Amino acid sequence: MNAPVRVRFAPSPTGYLHIGGARTALLNWLWARHTGGTFVLRIEDTDQERSTTQAVEAILDGMRWLGLDWDEGPGVGGPHGPYFQMERLSLYREYAETLVRSGKAYACYCSKEDLDAQREQARAEKRQFIYPGTCRDLPYDPSRRHVIRFRLPKLLEVTFTDLVKGPITRPGSTLQDEVIVRADGVPLYNFGAVVDDVTMKINLVARGDDHVNNTAIQVLLYEALGYPVPTFAHLPMILGADKTRLSKRHGATSVTAYRDMGYLPEAVVNYLVRLGWSHGDQEIFTLEELVKYFGFDHVGATSGVFNPEKMVWVNQTWMKSLTPEELARRAAPYYQAAGLDVASDPRLPDVAKAFQERAKTLVDLVAQSRYFFAPVELDPKARDKFLVPDAAPILRAIRDGIAATGAPDAAGLERLFHDVAEARSLGLGKVAQPVRVALTGGTASPGIYDVILLLGREQSLARLDAALHLVGG
RNA sequence: GGCCCCUUCGUCUAGCGGUUAGGACGUCGGCCUCUCACGCCGAAAACAUGGGUUCAAGUCCCGUAGGGGUCACCA
Numbered sequence: 001m002n003a004p005v006r007v008r009f010a011p012s013p014t015g016y017l018h019i020g021g022a023r024t025a026l027l028n029w030l031w032a033r034h035t036g037g038t039f040v041l042r043i044e045d046t047d048q049e050r051s052t053t054q055a056v057e058a059i060l061d062g063m064r065w066l067g068l069d070w071d072e073g074p075g076v077g078g079p080h081g082p083y084f085q086m087e088r089l090s091l092y093r094e095y096a097e098t099l100v101r102s103g104k105a106y107a108c109y110c111s112k113e114d115l116d117a118q119r120e121q122a123r124a125e126k127r128q129f130i131y132p133g134t135c136r137d138l139p140y141d142p143s144r145r146h147v148i149r150f151r152l153p154k155l156l157e158v159t160f161t162d163l164v165k166g167p168i169t170r171p172g173s174t175l176q177d178e179v180i181v182r183a184d185g186v187p188l189y190n191f192g193a194v195v196d197d198v199t200m201k202i203n204l205v206a207r208g209d210d211h212v213n214n215t216a217i218q219v220l221l222y223e224a225l226g227y228p229v230p231t232f233a234h235l236p237m238i239l240g241a242d243k244t245r246l247s248k249r250h251g252a253t254s255v256t257a258y259r260d261m262g263y264l265p266e267a268v269v270n271y272l273v274r275l276g277w278s279h280g281d282q283e284i285f286t287l288e289e290l291v292k293y294f295g296f297d298h299v300g301a302t303s304g305v306f307n308p309e310k311m312v313w314v315n316q317t318w319m320k321s322l323t324p325e326e327l328a329r330r331a332a333p334y335y336q337a338a339g340l341d342v343a344s345d346p347r348l349p350d351v352a353k354a355f356q357e358r359a360k361t362l363v364d365l366v367a368q369s370r371y372f373f374a375p376v377e378l379d380p381k382a383r384d385k386f387l388v389p390d391a392a393p394i395l396r397a398i399r400d401g402i403a404a405t406g407a408p409d410a411a412g413l414e415r416l417f418h419d420v421a422e423a424r425s426l427g428l429g430k431v432a433q434p435v436r437v438a439l440t441g442g443t444a445s446p447g448i449y450d451v452i453l454l455l456g457r458e459q460s461l462a463r464l465d466a467a468l469h470l471v472g473g
Numbered sequence: 474g475g476c477c478c479c480u481u482c483g484u485c486u487a488g489c490g491g492u493u494a495g496g497a498c499g500u501c502g503g504c505c506u507c508u509c510a511c512g513c514c515g516a517a518a519a520c521a522u523g524g525g526u527u528c529a530a531g532u533c534c535c536g537u538a539g540g541g542g543u544c545a546c547c548a
Contacts, residue, residue, distance in 0.1 A: 012548050047547055112546060119545090128475050128544075147546050165478065174476050174544085182546040189548045213477060213543040236479080236541090243540070271485095274497090278486055281496040300486075303541065307484050310498040320511080357511040368509090417507075432507035444509035 005037025007204050009063075009070075010193065012044045013055035016254035017062030019246060019306065020208060020238045023272045027235060028206050029068045030273070030294040040200055041073030043084045044193070046186050062255040066265050067287065072200075080200040085192050092187040095195045095225060096148050096180060100140070104153075104224045105180060107146040108135040130176040148181035150191075150221065158216040163206075163233035163296040170216040178217050190214055194221040197230060206233040206296070209303065233296050236276055236303040246306055262334055262363030264322075267315035274314075275304045284317055316360050324353035327365075334362045340373045347372065347454055354446040354454060372454055376441040376463055383437060383470075391434035392471045394420060398435050399464040408457055413449040438467030 009025040011017070017025075032039035041063070045051040060074060072078025082088055099105035115131070122129035136151065155172040162168050180191035187195070197205060212234045222229045240250030252258060258268050270285055277300065279285070279293045319327060328348040335342040342348055351369050359365035371377070378387075401416040402408055421431045432448045439451050439460060452460045 010548095014548080044548065050547075108546095115546090123474090126474060130544095162478095168477070170477065176544095179546055184546080186546085188546070193548085208542095209478075210542060211548085214548090216477090234478085239541080241484085245541080275485065281487065283485095283497050302479055302486095304486090305484055307498065310485065313498055316511095355510090358509065421507090428507045430507090436508060440508095442508090446509080448507055 003203055005032060005035040005204060006040065006200070006202050007032050007037065007206060008040035008042055008197070008200065008202050010042040010044050010196070010207075011059050012047060012050075013052060013059060014047065014050040015055055016058040016256060018253045019255065019272065021059075022062060022066060022255045022268075023238065023275065024206065024208055024235055025063060025068055026066065026269060026272055027277070027294070027296075027299070029070075030290055031204070031206065031296065032071070033291040034294050038071045039069075040078070040080070040202065041070035041083065042196060042200065043074060044189070046085045046189070046192055048086075048186070058254075058256070065259055066255060066269055085187070085196065088192075088196065089185065089187075091199065092181065092192060092195050093185060096187070096191070099150070099180075099224060100148065103151065105148050105150050106136060107138070107140050107142075107144075108149045108177075108179065109138065109141075109144050109146045110134055128174075130174075133177055136177070145183050147179040147183050149177040150180050150217070150224070152177050153220065153224070155220075158219055160215055160219050160229065160232060162212070162215075163204075163231060164236070164299045165212075165234060165301050168212065168215070170213075175217060175220075180221070190217055191221065194218050194225070198222065198225060198227045202230055203228075204231045204233065206235060209234045209237045233299070235299065236301060238275065239303050239305045241305060243305060250306070251308065260363075262361030262365070263311070263315050264318045264330065264362070267311070267318040270318065271311045271314045275306065276300045276302075284314070284321075312360050319359060319362075319365075320356055322356075324349040324356065327356060328352040331362050331365050334366045335373070338366050338370070340366070340370065342373050345373065350454055354450050358446065371440050376439070376466075378437070379442045382441070382443045386434045386437040386443070387467055387471050389471055392468060394424070394426075394431050394434055395438060395464055395468050395471065397423075398431070399461060399468065402452070402457060402464070403461055406457075408452055408460070410449045410453065413452055417448070434467075435464070439463050 007028040009021075009028050011021055011025075029039050031037070043056055045056070056074070063070070070076060072080060073083045077083075096105060100107070119129045131149070135146075135149070152172070152175055157169050157171050158175070159167055159169045178190060179188060181187050196202075215232055215234075219229050238246045240246045242250075246253055252261065255268060259265070266287065269287065269290070273285065273290055273294070274283065277294070277298055279298065285293070322330070328351070331352055332342065332348070351372050352365070355365050355369050359368055397420045398416065401420065402413075405412055417428060417431055421428050433443065436445055436448055436451070437443060439445075439448075439455060445451050446454075455463070
C-alpha cells in the first residue's frame with residue numbers, strides 16, 4: 001500500500017510566476033488531484049537579497065489565476081508549517097546540529113575570498129575545483145565565523161530514480177563537502193529543501209530539470225538525516241524559439257502577462273500541460289480531463305520550445321467553446337481596461353457571440369468589437385477604397401431601406417441587401433462592403449446583418465448618414 | 474573543460490521490435506462566402522549519425538556529433 005501522495009511547489013520569490021514555474025506547479029497540482037494527494041506550497045525565501053514580499057504575492061496571484069489551489073501553504077496553513085523558509089530557521093539549525101554532533105557535518109572557517117581565489121586558480125589550471133576539506137578535522141569553535149559543511153561520505157557513486165528520465169547515476173568523485181548553512185545561520189538551498197521535504201513528508205519531488213545536479217547531494221543528505229529518499233521527477237525545461245532557456249527576450253514569460261494579453265486561464269493551463277505531456281492525439285483538455293489523465297509516465301524527457309502560435313490556437317479554441325454569456329463575462333474587465341464602459345450594456349453577450357470565432361484573445365475581442373461601444377474610427381485605406389462617390393447610391397438605398405422599416409430583422413435585411421444588389425446587377429459584396437466600412441470603419445467584421453442588428457436602427461442610420469455626407473451623397 | 478540529461482516533420486508530439494511512421498500548430502493549395510474569421514478537403518514536411526543485437530530496429534546496446542543543464546556562503 002502506497003502512502004498518500006504529497007507533492008509540493010517551492011518557488012523562490014524573486015520575481016513573478018514565470019511560464020516554467022507555472023508548469024512545474026501545474027504538474028504537481030495535477031498529480032496531487034489525480035491521486036487524491038496533497039499539494040503543498042512552500043516559499044523558499046532564504047535568499048534575502050533577492051526575495052521580496054511583492055514577488056510572493058505575484059506568485060500566489062498567478063497560481064490563483066490558473067486555478068491552482070494549495071492544500072497547505074501561505075494563507076491556508078497546515079500541519080507542517082510554517083510554509084516560509086525564513087520562518088523555519090530554528091528547524092534547520094536543529095537538523096544541522098544533529099549532523100554536526102554525529103560528525104556528518106562540520107564547521108568550516110574558510111573565507112569566501114580564499115575559496116574564490118582557489119576556484120579562480122583551478123579555473124586557470126583547467127581543473128575542476130572541489131573543496132579540499134581544509135576544515136574537515138578542525139576542532140569546533142563557535143566563536144569563529146563559520147559555515148556548516150556536509151561531510152561527504154566515502155562512496156563510489158550515487159544513484160536515484162527519476163520518474164521522467166529513469167535511473168541517474170553520479171560519480172562520487174564529482175561531489176564535494178557542500179556548505180549547507182551560511183555563516184549567518186540561514187540554510188542553503190540543498191539543505192533547506194531537504195529538511196523541508198522531510199518534515200513536510202513530501203514523497204514525490206517534481207521540479208525543474210535544472211535541479212538534477214543537486215539531487216545526488218540531496219539524496220546523501222536524506223540518508224545522513226536518516227529519512228527515506230523521495231521519488232524524483234525532473235521536468236524538462238521550456239525553451240525559446242532559439243532553443244535556449246525561455247527568458248524575457250523571448251517575449252512574455254510571466255503567466256500574468258498572458259492574463260493581461262487576454263488569454264484564458266484554461267488555455268494557458270491546457271497549453272502548458274501539453275508542452276511535454278501527451279494523452280494520445282488529444283489536444284484540448286478541460287481541467288477535469290487533465291486531472292483524470294495526468295501521469296508522469298507520459299511526461300516527455302525532452303525540453304520543449306514554447307510556441308506562441310499554438311498557444312493562440314489553443315486560446316481561440318477555448319474561446320469558441322465558452323457560452324456567449326460566459327465569454328462576455330470574461331471579456332468585461334478587458335473592455336473596462338480599454339476605457340469602454342460596457343458593464344450595463346445588454347448587447348454584450350450577442351457581441352461576444354458575433355466575435356467568438358473571430359477573436360484570438362479577449363484583448364483582440366475588445367479591439368475588434370470596439371465600434372459597437374465607441375464612435376466609428378474610419379480606417380483611411382478602407383475609406384478611400386469604399387466610401388467613394390460611386391457608393392453613394394448604394395448607401396442611400398440601404399439607408400432608406402432601413403429607415404423605411406421599423407425594427408430591423410435579419411430576414412428583412414437580407415432581402416433589402418439582395419434587392420439593392422440585384423437592382424444594380426451587383427454582387428452582394430459590392431453592396432455590403434461600403435456599408436460595412438460606414439458602420440464599422442473597416443473592411444472586416446461579423447456578417448453585415450448582424451452588425452446592423454447589434455448597432456440598432458438609430459445608430460446604423462446615423463452612421464450611414466455620416467458616410468453619405470462624406471461621399472457627397 | 475568535468476559531470477548529468479536529451480535527440481521522430483519548422484514546433485509540440487504518438488509510437489513502447491513487424492506501421493503506407495499517426496495527430497496538432499504553423500505553412501501552402503482548394504471549397505464555403507457580403508468582408509474577416511470559423512468550418513471542411515488536400516499538399517509539402519521527421520526517425521541526427523556510425524556500428525552492433527535480431528528473421529526484423531524509430532523502438533534494444535555501444536560509439537560519434539549536436540543541443541541543453543550544472544559546477545556559489547543563488548535557487
